Every structure is written in C-alpha cells, then in structure tokens.
Amino acid sequence: MRAPEFWTSSTLASRAAAWALSPLGNLYDWGGRIKQWRTQPQRLPARVLCVGNLTVGGTGKTPVALAIGALLAKRQEPFAFLSRGYRGTLSQPAIVDPARHSASEVGDEPLLLARHGMTVVSADRVAGAWIAVQHGARTIIMDDGFQNPGLVKDVSLIVVDTHSHFGNGFVIPAGPLREPIARGLARAQGVVLMGDGASIATSLPQLRVSIVPSAEAQASVEGKKVAAFAGIGRPEKFFATLKAAGAQVVLAHAFADHYAFQASDWRALREEAVEYGATLVTTEKDWVRLEAAWRAEVMAFPVEAQFEDTPALEQLLGLS
Incomplete structure (x- = not known):
C-alpha cells in the first residue's frame, strides 16, 4: 500500500481531503488514547529500548535498532530484538531462526534482525519480551512498538525522516500520523533525524544519522x-x-x-x-x-x- 499523495501535499485539494477525513483521524487518536489509559504497562527485569516513530511507513527504524544492537554487542551485553512480525503468520511468540523461518511466517524485518542477534517475534509484545528475558536478554530493543503500551520503556527514540517529517500533520487516515506530534514527543527521550534535512521543534536531544552502505x-x-x-x-x-x-x-x-x-x-x-x-x-x-x-x-x-x-x-x- 502506498501513502496517499495528500498526506504530504500542501495544495488546496490535499488540505481539503485531509480536513474531510479529520473526524476519522480523531476517532483513531481516541482509540489509541483509550488503549493507553486502560493498559497497565509491565516492568521487566531488563532494560527496554524502543525505536519507534510517529508516522506510518518506513523511516529507518530497523537500521537504527541494528546500530544499537551493535553497540551492545561490543559491550558483550546480552540483548534481544523484539518485533511484532508485521504480516507474519505465526500465531505464537517465537525466537526467529533464519535457517527455518520464512518472511511469510515471521515478517521481513525480524528475519533481517535475526542475522545480527537474538530476535523474538510476537504480536503480544509482553509475551515476547518475557521469552527474551527467559533466554538471557538483559536489554530488549523494540523495533517499532512506541504506541504499544504493554511494556515500561526505559528509553524511547523517535525516528524522523527529515525530508518528509510528519507529513500534513494529521492523524490516520487524514494524514500519516499514528498520534498527535506533541503527545508522542512527550513520551520520548530523544529524536533520531534520518537524513540531512531540517531538525524538528522540540527540546528533546536530536541525533542525526545517515544510512550508508557497508x-x-x-x-x-x-x-x-x-x-x-x-x-x-x-x-x-x-x-x-x-x-x-x-x-x-x-x-x-x-x-x-x-x-x-x-x-x-x-x-x-x-x-x-x-x-x-x-x-x-x-x-x-x-x-x-x-x-x-x-x-x-x-x-x-x-x-x-x-x-x-x-x-x-x-x-x-x-x-x-
């Protein structure tokens, strides 16, 4: 699925389309708020580092998660990646085995992550995190999941594509946002700026990163x-x-x-x-x-x- 053009366009027609869909965006936003309010997040006997974003689509979360994993590996700190396994068919939490699992079973990001460290795939993030802990992980790196309230996150980083930022500033389906910008940034500890575009307006620390070939x-x-x-x-x-x-x-x-x-x-x-x-x-x-x-x-x-x-x-x- 491709993002609608009006999500990133400032033309009069695009703004009209966004405003027309904004009531649905408000419903989506309130659904997320209610889920947050009704969920009591669990504290794990391990650090939880979350690499997330405020928009749908790819902003570079997985490469950032891998970079953090590389830092932990250098320190010989036991860690695990945690992913929901987008579009994967497995119904139960599992440790990903690249030699046994396919992308259709666990999703493509978990297969890539598993080539660099222990990776648990689970639609239930809490259940998946406990499996990681039981297998020795002292730090859990969440690839996505910023909007998931199931776990207490020790550090959350928001990845921002500096060429598209937050699109038209509206919440799905009126725009690309998963939640309003201010509310999301209030729960984060830092921002990762992907690319050489402009930074964003926030008091949070902003770290710039580039995607480069090996x-x-x-x-x-x-x-x-x-x-x-x-x-x-x-x-x-x-x-x-x-x-x-x-x-x-x-x-x-x-x-x-x-x-x-x-x-x-x-x-x-x-x-x-x-x-x-x-x-x-x-x-x-x-x-x-x-x-x-x-x-x-x-x-x-x-x-x-x-x-x-x-x-x-x-x-x-x-x-x-």
Missing part, C-alpha cells in the same frame, strides 16, 4: 550495471544510495512496502536484467522475502545507520 556493499556495486528493485517505505532512497555508491542503475523498480514478490515479478525482473546485461540488486529486507531459489541470482545490498555523534547516543541510552 564498505563491502559499496565495492560490490561500484562501476557495475545494476537492475534495482525494492519494496520498502521509500524505495527512491535505496536507488539514490546505489547511485551514490557508484552503481550504474539502468533499471529501478519500486514496489509497495513489504510487497510479496510473485513468480511473474521474478520472471519480468530477470528478463529485464538479462536484456540490459545488469546484475539484479535489492535491499537486505527485500532479499529475505524472495524465494530461496531466486536469491542466488540477486545481490543483497546491506546498509547501516551511521550516527554523527555516537557518544551522544551512548549517553542517551545510558551506555556511557
């Missing part, structure tokens, strides 16, 4: 003709990263976020790549969603979140 990933595409495809929140960012890494992007196909690739898609992509003499390349998150038989012919392009001020992040997380 050295190996850059070397693998530099000067090479590639046929790129991606089904993420903002696929154009992936294509731009490939070009910045020196790749000759001869084809760029954008699919919906979390898109389930079909055999017909694969045939079309493969035929076009052969026609252009290009190497198929996609994001790590898309790569794990591909059928196992297709992956051998597709290059995954790993990226990582690079903070401008890592000591400031460590201090905010209580690691300094």
Whole structure:
C-alpha cells in the first residue's frame, strides 16, 4: 500500500481531503488514547529500548535498532530484538531462526534482525519480551512498538525522516500520523533525524544519522550495471544510495512496502536484467522475502545507520 499523495501535499485539494477525513483521524487518536489509559504497562527485569516513530511507513527504524544492537554487542551485553512480525503468520511468540523461518511466517524485518542477534517475534509484545528475558536478554530493543503500551520503556527514540517529517500533520487516515506530534514527543527521550534535512521543534536531544552502505556493499556495486528493485517505505532512497555508491542503475523498480514478490515479478525482473546485461540488486529486507531459489541470482545490498555523534547516543541510552 502506498501513502496517499495528500498526506504530504500542501495544495488546496490535499488540505481539503485531509480536513474531510479529520473526524476519522480523531476517532483513531481516541482509540489509541483509550488503549493507553486502560493498559497497565509491565516492568521487566531488563532494560527496554524502543525505536519507534510517529508516522506510518518506513523511516529507518530497523537500521537504527541494528546500530544499537551493535553497540551492545561490543559491550558483550546480552540483548534481544523484539518485533511484532508485521504480516507474519505465526500465531505464537517465537525466537526467529533464519535457517527455518520464512518472511511469510515471521515478517521481513525480524528475519533481517535475526542475522545480527537474538530476535523474538510476537504480536503480544509482553509475551515476547518475557521469552527474551527467559533466554538471557538483559536489554530488549523494540523495533517499532512506541504506541504499544504493554511494556515500561526505559528509553524511547523517535525516528524522523527529515525530508518528509510528519507529513500534513494529521492523524490516520487524514494524514500519516499514528498520534498527535506533541503527545508522542512527550513520551520520548530523544529524536533520531534520518537524513540531512531540517531538525524538528522540540527540546528533546536530536541525533542525526545517515544510512550508508557497508564498505563491502559499496565495492560490490561500484562501476557495475545494476537492475534495482525494492519494496520498502521509500524505495527512491535505496536507488539514490546505489547511485551514490557508484552503481550504474539502468533499471529501478519500486514496489509497495513489504510487497510479496510473485513468480511473474521474478520472471519480468530477470528478463529485464538479462536484456540490459545488469546484475539484479535489492535491499537486505527485500532479499529475505524472495524465494530461496531466486536469491542466488540477486545481490543483497546491506546498509547501516551511521550516527554523527555516537557518544551522544551512548549517553542517551545510558551506555556511557
């Protein structure tokens, strides 16, 4: 599903559409408020670090969660990633095993996270968190879940895409917000600014981060003709990263976020790549969603979140 254009447009027609849908946005907001009021959050015998956002769609939460995991791994602190497993079919909490689970079972983000550390997938965040604790985690990194009131969060970071910020400022379905900006920021301890755009108006600490390819990933595409495809929140960012890494992007196909690739898609992509003499390349998150038989012919392009001020992040997380 693609975000409606009026969510980020300031034209008169777009503003009219947003205002027309704002009563539904108010209902959505009040539903969230009631859930917060009726839920008594549980305190775990482990720290809970939440990487969330105030808008729907991809802002870069997973790379930030992975960067925090890398900091903890350097300190040899036992941790686990916790995800709801968006679009996954598993009905019970589970520790993700990349060798056994598929993206259709656990979701694409958990499969990616599991390549870097213990990952628990659970629609019930509390149940999933307790499994992580029982398996030795002293810190739990929540990839998304800021609006979920089930757990007491020790530190919550809000990831903001600095090129789109909060869209038109309206709540779903009138705009991209999951909740009003002021209410969300009031529960956070810091803001992660994704990209080189403007910061936001808040007294919270703001940490700037860039999504960059690993050295190996850059070397693998530099000067090479590639046929790129991606089904993420903002696929154009992936294509731009490939070009910045020196790749000759001869084809760029954008699919919906979390898109389930079909055999017909694969045939079309493969035929076009052969026609252009290009190497198929996609994001790590898309790569794990591909059928196992297709992956051998597709290059995954790993990226990582690079903070401008890592000591400031460590201090905010209580690691300094």
